[in-house]
Amino acid sequence: MRRRQGLLGVTDADFCCGLRSPGDSTRPVNRSATLTDLTQNNNQNNNHYTPHQHLRTHLRGTLTVNVSVLLLSLASPDESSLKYEVEFLLQQQWYDPRLRYSNRSRYEFLNAIHHHNDIWLPDTYFIMHGDFKDPLIPVHFALRIYRNGTVNYLMRRHLILSCQGRLNIFPFDDPQCSFAIESISYEQTAITYVWKNDEATLRKSPSLTTLNAYLIRNQTITCPIKASWRGK
Structure with missing residues (x-):
């Protein structure tokens, strides 16, 4: 694995091994378990990990995505507008047995942010009246892999929604x-999507900001x- 220098002197290897904060890079770290090693070991054991293959070829039954x-924020240009800007964190969690590993380090998970394109991820699509707003920062997600094969994928999204009102009583x-x-x-x-921890609805951040x-x-x-529109 190539070691590139990151922000505040933190290397990619540090992040890949579960670094929680830049200060941890000064501590002794056991780098025996990286995502590169994980995929190589799986291939040696004939448990080939090909991220872009159809998931059903590797897993039986239905994959549950929590x-x-x-x-995070809710805003509108003015109180009479039907356009709203919504910013939120979308967390998706699932289990992929191909990513199980034995970690001898003291970290609970592998930080796979630099291997985003090498891991199978749900192709979640939003159906809405509106558009996505481009993120202000290039890295707007977090990706963690735990020892038992649990994958935690967190994204920060910004939507501009066109909402529906009632003209007879507007505004x-x-x-x-x-x-x-x-x-x-x-x-x-x-694949089936379910609410994590039976939340059944979106949560409001304690620091939620609103404007109009x-x-x-x-x-x-x-x-x-x-309905089914996908071809076989």
């Missing part, structure tokens, strides 16, 4: 903003329409 959403109505998530490539028999907008209530429902 989802959690933390609302005294309460606009409704809706969006849905689904997998682009996989049917429900292959406020959240009255939020709810989550199962999509009532079932």
Whole structure:
């Protein structure tokens, strides 16, 4: 694995081995378990890890992706606008037995931020009336792999939603903003999304910021329409 110098003198190897803060780089670190070593060992054991292969060729049954959403900010140009900017953290967690490893270091997980393109990730897609806003920072996600093969993928997303109001009582109505998530490539028999810890709704951050907008209530429902458009 190449060692490139990072911010504040922290190397890629430090991050890959579960570094929690830049100050930890000065402590003794056991770098015997990196993601590069993990994939190489899997290949030697004939447990080939090919991230872009269809997941169903490696796993039986339905893969469960646990989802959690933390609302960070809610804003609107003015109180009469039907456009809202929503910023949130999307956490996805699943189990991939191909990524199990024996870690002799004192860290609980591998930080795989530099191996984002080498790991299979759910192709989660947002169905909405609106657009994504480009992130201000190039690295807007976190990716952790635990010893038992659990993968924790955290993304910071910024949406601009076009919401639906009631014209007969405008501007005294309460606009409704809706969006849905689904997998682009996989049917429900292959991947299913569930709320992590039975939260059943998005959570508001303790430091939630608002501008010309406020959240009255939020709810989550199962999509009532079932259809298949993916070719075989």
